[in-house]
Amino acid sequence: MQPLLELTGIGKTYPGVRALDGVSLHLNRGEVLGLIGENGAGKSTLMKILGGVVPPSEGRIRIDGRDYPQLDVAEATRAGIAFVHQELNLFDNLDVAGNVLFGREPLRGGPLRLLDRRAARERVKPLLARLGADFTPDTPVAELSIAQRQLVEIARALAAEARIIILDEPTSSLTLSETARLLTLVKELRAAGVGLIYITHRLGEIVDCADRVVCLRDGRLAGALRREEIEHAAMIRLMIGRELRALYTPPARPPGEGGLQASGLITAAFPGRALDLHIRPGEILGMAGLVGAGRTSLARTLFGIDPPLAGEIRLNGRPLAIRSPKDAVAAGLYLVPEDRKRAGLVLEMPIVENVTLASAPNYTRMGLMRRAAEWKASELQRAGLRIKAPSSATRANTLSGGNQQKVVLGKWLSMAPKVILFDEPTRGIDIGAKGEIYGLMRALADSGVAILMISSDMEEVLGVSDRIVVMHEGRISGGLERAGFSEQAVLRLAIGQGEPARVEAAPA
Amino acid sequence: MSKKELGLALLLIVIGGITAALNPLFLSSVNLLNMANLIGLFGVFSIGQGLIIITGGIDLSVGSMFALLGVILVDLLVNYELPWPLAVLIIIGAGTALGLLHGLLVTRLRLQPFVVTLCGLLIYRGIARYYTEDSTMGFGYAGDLDTITWLASGRSFGIPNPFLFLVVVAVCMGVVLHRTVFGRYLYAVGRNEEAARHSGINAEGVITGAYLLGGGLAGLATVLLVFYTSSVSPSSFGNFYELYAIAAAVLGGCSLRGGEGSILGIVLGTVLLQILQNLVNILGIPSSLNFAVMGGVILLGVIADQQLGQRKQKVQLQRSQAAAAAE
Numbered sequence: 133m134q135p136l137l138e139l140t141g142i143g144k145t146y147p148g149v150r151a152l153d154g155v156s157l158h159l160n161r162g163e164v165l166g167l168i169g170e171n172g173a174g175k176s177t178l179m180k181i182l183g184g185v186v187p188p189s190e191g192r193i194r195i196d197g198r199d200y201p202q203l204d205v206a207e208a209t210r211a212g213i214a215f216v217h218q219e220l221n222l223f224d225n226l227d228v229a230g231n232v233l234f235g236r237e238p239l240r241g242g243p244l245r246l247l248d249r250r251a252a253r254e255r256v257k258p259l260l261a262r263l264g265a266d267f268t269p270d271t272p273v274a275e276l277s278i279a280q281r282q283l284v285e286i287a288r289a290l291a292a293e294a295r296i297i298i299l300d301e302p303t304s305s306l307t308l309s310e311t312a313r314l315l316t317l318v319k320e321l322r323a324a325g326v327g328l329i330y331i332t333h334r335l336g337e338i339v340d341c342a343d344r345v346v347c348l349r350d351g352r353l354a355g356a357l358r359r360e361e362i363e364h365a366a367m368i369r370l371m372i373g374r375e376l377r378a379l380y381t382p383p384a385r386p387p388g389e390g391g392l393q394a395s396g397l398i399t400a401a402f403p404g405r406a407l408d409l410h411i412r413p414g415e416i417l418g419m420a421g422l423v424g425a426g427r428t429s430l431a432r433t434l435f436g437i438d439p440p441l442a443g444e445i446r447l448n449g450r451p452l453a454i455r456s457p458k459d460a461v462a463a464g465l466y467l468v469p470e471d472r473k474r475a476g477l478v479l480e481m482p483i484v485e486n487v488t489l490a491s492a493p494n495y496t497r498m499g500l501m502r503r504a505a506e507w508k509a510s511e512l513q514r515a516g517l518r519i520k521a522p523s524s525a526t527r528a529n530t531l532s533g534g535n536q537q538k539v540v541l542g543k544w545l546s547m548a549p550k551v552i553l554f555d556e557p558t559r560g561i562d563i564g565a566k567g568e569i570y571g572l573m574r575a576l577a578d579s580g581v582a583i584l585m586i587s588s589d590m591e592e593v594l595g596v597s598d599r600i601v602v603m604h605e606g607r608i609s610g611g612l613e614r615a616g617f618s619e620q621a622v623l624r625l626a627i628g629q630g631e632p633a634r635v636e637a638a639p640a
Numbered sequence: 641m642s643k644k645e646l647g648l649a650l651l652l653i654v655i656g657g658i659t660a661a662l663n664p665l666f667l668s669s670v671n672l673l674n675m676a677n678l679i680g681l682f683g684v685f686s687i688g689q690g691l692i693i694i695t696g697g698i699d700l701s702v703g704s705m706f707a708l709l710g711v712i713l714v715d716l717l718v719n720y721e722l723p724w725p726l727a728v729l730i731i732i733g734a735g736t737a738l739g740l741l742h743g744l745l746v747t748r749l750r751l752q753p754f755v756v757t758l759c760g761l762l763i764y765r766g767i768a769r770y771y772t773e774d775s776t777m778g779f780g781y782a783g784d785l786d787t788i789t790w791l792a793s794g795r796s797f798g799i800p801n802p803f804l805f806l807v808v809v810a811v812c813m814g815v816v817l818h819r820t821v822f823g824r825y826l827y828a829v830g831r832n833e834e835a836a837r838h839s840g841i842n843a844e845g846v847i848t849g850a851y852l853l854g855g856g857l858a859g860l861a862t863v864l865l866v867f868y869t870s871s872v873s874p875s876s877f878g879n880f881y882e883l884y885a886i887a888a889a890v891l892g893g894c895s896l897r898g899g900e901g902s903i904l905g906i907v908l909g910t911v912l913l914q915i916l917q918n919l920v921n922i923l924g925i926p927s928s929l930n931f932a933v934m935g936g937v938i939l940l941g942v943i944a945d946q947q948l949g950q951r952k953q954k955v956q957l958q959r960s961q962a963a964a965a966a967e
Contacts, residue, residue, distance in 0.1 A: 437837070461840030469838055478832045480899065489828055490839035492821045500819045543839065 134197050136161050136327040137182075137296055142191035144177050144351075151177045152188070152351045159296065159327040164318060166342030166362070167331045170371055170562040174351040175331055179298055182329075183215055184208035195296070213296045214289030222273050222281055229256040229269035232287045259287045263317060277424065279310035286317065297321065298329045303337060304559055307422035307588055308626055315341050333563065335367050336591065347371055371563060379570060379595030384578040387412035387598070390448035391582035392465065392551045394434065397443030401429035402606025406443065409601065409608065411551060411582040413448075416573055418597025419586045420622045426606040427586045428470055431553045435467040436460045447550060461490055464550035468540050468557055470586075472533075476540040479529035483521060484510035486528050486539050491547045513542030517572065534565025541572060551582045558592060570596050590619055604628040644893045644945070648908045651941070652915065659919045666922050673800060675914050677793075680802030681864050682884055683910040686892075687813050688739075688857030689885035690906040691850045694817075694830045696898025697746060697753035699851070701738070701760030702858045702885060706878030707768040709734055709862040714777040714872055717785065724788040732859035738764075739855015743848030761882065768874040778871035792867035802864045806907070809857065814903040816853075826850060830898030887938050888913050893945075912937075 135158040144152040152174045159165050169175050180186045182193070184203040193200045195211045203211075215221075222231050229252040230237075238251035249270075256269040265283045273281060282302060289297050299318070303311045318328060318341050330342060338345060345357040347370035355370045391412040398406050407430065411417045421427050432438045434445065436454040445452045447463055454460050460467070469475035477486050487510040488495055495506045510524040517538040521531060528539055537557065544552060554573065558566040573596065577583050587593045593600060600612040602625035610625040660666045685702055692699045709731050716727040738760070745756045779785060794801050817823040825846045828836040837843045866872055892909030894901030916937055920930050 435838075456840075456842070457837055458840045458842055467838060474832070475834045475838045478828050478835050478899075480831050481828065485824065485828075489824075489836070489841070492824050496821060499821075500815070501821065501824060 135159060136163075136196060138192075138194040139178075139182075140192040140194070142178065142181060142193070143189050144174075144181065144186065145189045150351055152181075155191070155348065155351075155353050157346050157353070157356075159329060161295075161327055162322050162325045163343045164322050164328045164330055164341050166338040166345040167329055167348070168333075168335070168338065168345060168367055168371055169348035169354070170564060173348040173354075173371075175348055176300075177351075178348065179215070179300060179329075179331070182208065182213060182298065184213075209292060211296075212292075212294050213298065214292055214294030216282060216285045216289065216297065216299045216302050222284060224274045225272075227270045227272050228260070228267065228276075228284055228287075229253050231273055231284050232256045232259065232269070232291050234288070236291070256287065256291070259290050262290070263287055264313070278305040279307070279314075279423070282306070282314065286321075294326070296327045296329070298331070300331045301333065301560070302330075303332065303334060305423070305588075307424070308420075308590065308623055309422055311337065334589065334591070335364050338362060338367065339364070345370075368563070379567075379591070381571070381574045383414055383416075383574070383598060385414060387415040388580065389413075391415075392434070392584075393446040395444050395446075397430075397433065397445065398441040399426060399429045399433040399606070400438045400441060402426050403441060405606040407606075407608055411584050413550075413580045413582045414577050415598040416577050416583045416585055416596060418593045418600040419584060419603065420588070420590075420593045420600055421603035421609075421626050423588060425603040425626070427603050428555055430603070431467055431469075431555050431584070431586060434460070434553060435465065437467075461547075464548060465553075466490075466544040466549050466551070467553045468537070468544070468555065470555040470559070472536055472540050477528045477536055480527060482525045482527050483514060483519065483531075483539055483542075484524040487513050487524070487542045487546055490543050494547070509546050510542070513539075513546055517542050517545070518568065532562075532565070534561040534568070537561060537565075537569060538572075541569075545576075549576070549581050551584070552576065554583065554585045554587075556587060556589075557585060558587075558589070566592075590622065593622060594619065602626050642893075642902065642905075645902065645905050645908060648892065648905065648912065652908065652912055655912070655915055655919065659915070659922065663922050666918070671918065671922065673795075673798075675918055676803040677800035677868070678917070679911055679914045680800060680804070680806040681861065681868060682881075682888065682914065683806040683907055684802070684809050684864065685854075685858050685861035685881070686885040686888040686910045687809055687903060687906050688854035688861075689882070690889040690892065690894050690901050690903070691813070691817065691826065692753070692854045693886070693889050693894045693896060694826055694898060694901050695847045695850045696830045696833070696896075697847065697850070698757060698886065698896065699742065699760075699854050699858075700754065700757040700882050701742070701764060702854075702861075703878040703881040703883075704761045704764035704768070705735060705738060705855075705858050706862050706865055706881060707872065707874050708764040708771075709859060710866045710872035710877050711768050711772050711777050711874050713862060713866050714779065718777070718779055724785060728788065728863050731862055732856055735859020735862065736852055736856040739851040739853070739858070740848065742855065743851030746851065747844035747847050757882075765874070768877075772872075772874045774875055776871050776873035788863075789867055789870075792864050793870075802868070805860070805864065809860070810903050810907050813853070813857075817903055822846065822849060827899050830900070832899075884913060887934065891938055891941055 137159040140156045142152055142155045155178060167175055181188045184205040184207055193203055200207065200211065233252050233256065238248040238255065239245050240248040253269040260269060263283050263286060267276060267280055273284060302314060306314060315337060318330065321328060332338060339362055342362060343359050345362050345367060347354040349371065357366055391410065394407060394409045396406045419427050429438060433440050436457045436459050439455050445454055447465065452463050473479060478489065484506055488506045495502050507524060514521065514524055519535050519538045521535060528536055531539065558569055561569065573583055573585065585597060594617050598614060600617065600622060602609050602622055604626060605628065609628055612621055665671055689699055689702065713727060713731045716722045716730060717724060742756050742760060745751050746753050791801060796804060817826065825836065825841050828841060829843045829846045833843050865878065888909035889901060889906050891912055892901060892905030894906065913934065916934050917930065920927060920933055925933065
């Protein structure tokens, strides 16, 4: 059988850099091809070539037996290639139908070219039904969750009668159950004869759904795995060319007393639910749960962005009134936010100004900033965290995700942290940098910092935490000690099927 | 001096040089001093405008503030016979209070700066005209105003005092913006308010502070302007001055998206605007074309800046792509 998509000897050269070199792969109808590789391995470049965004320097693209020497975006779409992106490309201000049928809206009124909204809704309805969507075609996209938006993107691909769907990190913002639903959908699409390329850092998903795996490393094909060969260790070996040591490093000493204790805490997101939480110094407390379970709002509440409606917060035994992030920062309670580009960094500022952003008053003499002192503090963090940048004058927006996250960390490490709340600390960060972040978290914990790690990445939650608490619909549905860690236990609590009465969230 | 400021300075010299070559009167001391005076008058409040623009805001109300505060100043001095230091303090205080009000409306009620200050523009002008019944207010034979008249519109060492005021204000605000924590916060909040807030910065306070300073500088500018014209006609006094200030700030490198700009840039922007005004007069271009010349130059300047910025970005992007691919 002729493959649906065939790439032969694809190469791409940027000035001075060989981004892709002789990559050949094929995709059959009704097949899920897992594409893995560390950040910078060439996956994005390859996908940009497939989408017609950048032309390859050499090589051949053949779709359905037809050669496409000059693939551009319009032609890629016509050839049946559709993308479901990491960063969603939807129009917030339009409704679902408007997004799904964007560019091919049904018209009426002849030369007036009026939009036929009713026809649009009728056309989109069956697509949504097929995807099991729980929203209607006239719902504004702004009201949808990230998972729902992703369904809209897939519906758009279906509406375009795409035969090749490329999913680029589709689950990076999804919860566990949403991820499960997406994987089911992927399998349904496969059964319907669609060819899918599935790009992800989450190897469990590849194990679950891929028929074949290809791995890119340094712009070259590092290897391929057949269905029966697909397992974690083999994939990691291909990606980094060596075995990754186990994620978990046990703490140097048992957790101490005190730390951050919240009791009867009521967040603005769930006014009816009171929470108790204890993060001990020296431990990494993992926090799992579905997106929307209230984990991020809990972190925002503790950090003072959305101040608590009620409840008490104690730090090392002393009550702490947190009405704004300023109070939290003054107390040594820091947040590494989920969205580092929006909330963690001032992207246009150099590393040095980002590192000292929260502690600028510490670098003053008679009210004036001391640039030299700032620089020294920043260079110290750059060296200590091994931030890959020529100097502290480098702007944050030119750094990779992992290095940006390190700058956010440097901001807090430069000012004596007591508690650090990490919200999805490794989202969109490649495996090598992930390991470094975990190492840093462990070193921080060992130095006596209390660490909360909110994560939707099961491997991370199970692999890094000393203890896990799980949230479900605004309350803590249970806790697990290391001995009791399992994917099933976390999942059960995440969907609210645990026994919260028996499992104490805070250790006795 | 950044590249942007250097470019602006170069442009100043080129335009000045061409004007001088076409009409040597441009460099006469009378003309230069007259220009310096105007630069001082406009520079003071343009700096205030710049601070607000750096937060990502805007102040459309300054022109009307001049009219309102101006008639109050004349009233205080002439009809209430207040000692001039007190009157001046009241005016600067009133300007600061109005700035504070704008700042609070923007940060507490989360109103858009454009809307808040547009309403200010309408309200202050309206009140000024109602208060005076639309009649021009002058000093007439009011008491002893010699000192303040000299201070606000005289000369020291042959240099117009407003220009000296501008130098003092520019140095002070330069230190505030470029050397203090407040200045650092101002840029951070203008660039990314969310990240600033996540770093424990009181973003509302910082933004309000910028409006407060802007209002205070507008108060100071009112005093200088009133003694420059020595009368205030409430329907026209300060008309469009907010636009001069915005133009100077934008020419000087401030981005209306916030987070960009420098005091030196704003001052250079003011100088360029005044040179353009002067050039229209001195080269015998019909003065009705005044605005058109100004608009044209600003447009060209912004286009040139945009194009250069885009090229720079392209190079940077290529470099980082190359670095990422090489990793």
